[in-house]
Amino acid sequence: MRTDIFAAAHGSEFGFNLVTDLREMWQYAFMQHAFEAGTIVAIVAGVIGYFVVIRRSSFAAHGLSHIGFAGAAGAVLLGLNPLAGLLVFTTGGGLAMAGLGRKAAARDVEIGTVLAFMLGLGVLFISLYKGYATQAYSILFGEILGISATDVWVTGIVAALVLAVMAVLYRPLLFASLDEDVAAAKGVPVRALGIIFMVLVAITTSIAVQVVGVLLIFALMVTPAATAERLAKRPAQGIAIAIIVALLSTWSGLFVSYYVPYPVSFFITSVTFGVYLITRLVIATRRRVPVARP
Amino acid sequence: MNAQTNTTTAASPDVIVAKNLTAGYRHKIVWRDATFSIPKGEFVGVLGPNGAGKTTLFRLLLGAMKPLDGSIALNTDEPRQGHAHVGYVPQRRPVDDATNIEALEFVRLGLNGHRWGLDRGAAKERKTAMKALKAVDAEALARQPLSALSGGELQRIFLAQALVGDPEVLLLDEPLSNLDIRREASLVQLIHKVVKERGVTVLLIAHDLNPLLPVLDRVMYITNGQVATGKPETVITSASLSALYGAPIEVLRDSRGRLAVLGIEEAAHAH
Numbered sequence: 218m219r220t221d222i223f224a225a226a227h228g229s230e231f232g233f234n235l236v237t238d239l240r241e242m243w244q245y246a247f248m249q250h251a252f253e254a255g256t257i258v259a260i261v262a263g264v265i266g267y268f269v270v271i272r273r274s275s276f277a278a279h280g281l282s283h284i285g286f287a288g289a290a291g292a293v294l295l296g297l298n299p300l301a302g303l304l305v306f307t308t309g310g311g312l313a314m315a316g317l318g319r320k321a322a323a324r325d326v327e328i329g330t331v332l333a334f335m336l337g338l339g340v341l342f343i344s345l346y347k348g349y350a351t352q353a354y355s356i357l358f359g360e361i362l363g364i365s366a367t368d369v370w371v372t373g374i375v376a377a378l379v380l381a382v383m384a385v386l387y388r389p390l391l392f393a394s395l396d397e398d399v400a401a402a403k404g405v406p407v408r409a410l411g412i413i414f415m416v417l418v419a420i421t422t423s424i425a426v427q428v429v430g431v432l433l434i435f436a437l438m439v440t441p442a443a444t445a446e447r448l449a450k451r452p453a454q455g456i457a458i459a460i461i462v463a464l465l466s467t468w469s470g471l472f473v474s475y476y477v478p479y480p481v482s483f484f485i486t487s488v489t490f491g492v493y494l495i496t497r498l499v500i501a502t503r504r505r506v507p508v509a510r511p
Numbered sequence: 512m513n514a515q516t517n518t519t520t521a522a523s524p525d526v527i528v529a530k531n532l533t534a535g536y537r538h539k540i541v542w543r544d545a546t547f548s549i550p551k552g553e554f555v556g557v558l559g560p561n562g563a564g565k566t567t568l569f570r571l572l573l574g575a576m577k578p579l580d581g582s583i584a585l586n587t588d589e590p591r592q593g594h595a596h597v598g599y600v601p602q603r604r605p606v607d608d609a610t611n612i613e614a615l616e617f618v619r620l621g622l623n624g625h626r627w628g629l630d631r632g633a634a635k636e637r638k639t640a641m642k643a644l645k646a647v648d649a650e651a652l653a654r655q656p657l658s659a660l661s662g663g664e665l666q667r668i669f670l671a672q673a674l675v676g677d678p679e680v681l682l683l684d685e686p687l688s689n690l691d692i693r694r695e696a697s698l699v700q701l702i703h704k705v706v707k708e709r710g711v712t713v714l715l716i717a718h719d720l721n722p723l724l725p726v727l728d729r730v731m732y733i734t735n736g737q738v739a740t741g742k743p744e745t746v747i748t749s750a751s752l753s754a755l756y757g758a759p760i761e762v763l764r765d766s767r768g769r770l771a772v773l774g775i776e777e778a779a780h781a782h
Contacts, residue, residue: 388626395617450612451612455611
């Protein structure tokens with residue numbers, strides 16, 4: 218697929234006209250698919266990511282993606298679709314983490330230990346498979362330009378399901394995430410919500426791996442949401458900002474990579490990181506001088 | 512057992528009624544055979560050494576655990592989770608420097624956080640939340656992120672969130688810890704004002720009795736596996752407090768008749 222993009226980009230030059238540039242890009246099916254899947258994943262990652270960040274379970278999300286690596290590699294070895302392996306492994310991992318309770322999801326050492334083992338397992342699976350280098354590369358760092366029309370459909374359906382569940386859970390999950398004890402006292406089933414949410418994280422991770430790969434999941438799921446948390450004082454605004462940052466980074470990453478022969482994931486991670494950095498710097502410089510309060 | 516409490520509380524203005532109540536976990540009884548009743552609109556201080564079972568009482572009232580024996584009724588009902596009549600402020604809250612949610616939205620969760628589905632009726636709920644903030648003199652903090660608030664300000668916001676659903680009973684678990692003396696006194700006065708204005712019954716867990724002395728209607732001591740309640744003037748004596756804590760505690764009275772309790776903090780932490 219990498220050769221395809223080089224062939225496509227060969228002779229195409231940046232035209233300073235967004236409309237004609239995009240029209241030219243979208244002549245290629247793989248660019249269309251990349252934009253479609255990238256857009257879907259950015260929206261879901263923004264929504265789920267906001268809750269991952271306010272629940273302080275970003276390392277758990279990171280760990281899940283590594284568990285997914287073993288699943289994807291195993292699926293490749295068995296001749297199955299890597300997405301299937303990702304879904305099975307990340308969902309299993311998510312259920313296990315949620316089953317241990319929310320505090321367990323914050324235990325870095327345990328998650329890190331399992332994460333390392335899963336990466337090791339993934340390496341074994343990949344080495345048993347003949348097409349070692351390319352497969353490992355695309356699972357680890359994403360291969361958005363290799364997304365097929367079927368992948369786009371699967372991604373879209375999965376994403377619609379995740380968003381539908383989130384629409385139902387929205388307020389109780391917010392309450393349980395920000396204020397677990399009071400939410401429980403108000404009759405919110407915090408434990409069940411925790412389990413369902415980890416499954417949603419697992420599913421989102423699986424579809425996001427196609428875009429940025431297991432190692433760079435943070436860039437789509439956590440960094441935009443962390444930016445949003447710093448900027449927004451209302452949850453709905455926070456979710457909107459997380460989606461916008463994830464979308465802008467995915468779109469600009471795809472756009473730039475059409476002209477420049479470097480990986481899309483690099484551009485996506487650079488944009489989300491840049492936006493996060495600027496946000497923190499601006500907030501730090503604008504922070505008012507503390508005054509005595511009653 | 513439930514029917515029995517129903518008949519006894521129906522005629523009385525008591526909000527909380529416990530009969531021969533024993534609380535604990537499968538292998539450990541925390542306290543036993545407590546019988547007490549708390550009338551509507553009282554400000555009750557819940558005191559006792561660490562680990563004596565003060566929070567256990569709250570867990571029973573919140574329906575988070577069941578009595579091992581005896582009964583407890585809240586407005587003649589058996590306590591259950593999601594009871595609309597109870598406002599709750601737990602001991603520790605997860606607010607760090609990245610928690611950028613504004614106070615108003617946080618208070619609003621107390622109103623609709625348990626409802627499934629998307630956020631509807633936000634404008635009306637924000638008005639109700641604003642009223643709750645006004646009741647605790649914190650309107651000015653409505654748009655402030657939680658991370659920017661001081662300990663005393665946060666306690667006001669938590670109180671507003673507990674009040675927003677218009678509860679009849681407020682359970683406050685150590686709201687005074689980590690506050691300096693001035694903020695302690697002002698929060699106590701504020702809670703006192705709410706009790707009187709709204710007719711809310713307050714149970715407040717505290718380590719130090721002194722900031723509460725001017726406003727308490729009733730004192731509840733939980734210690735040595737027992738629960739004792741009484742009016743402040745009968746319970747707050749050197750003899751009864753020393754007996755309760757099993758350590759020398761002095762109650763002093765100054766020239767204006769004000770009480771001060773010495774030695775209770777040390778006794779509470781020694782256990």
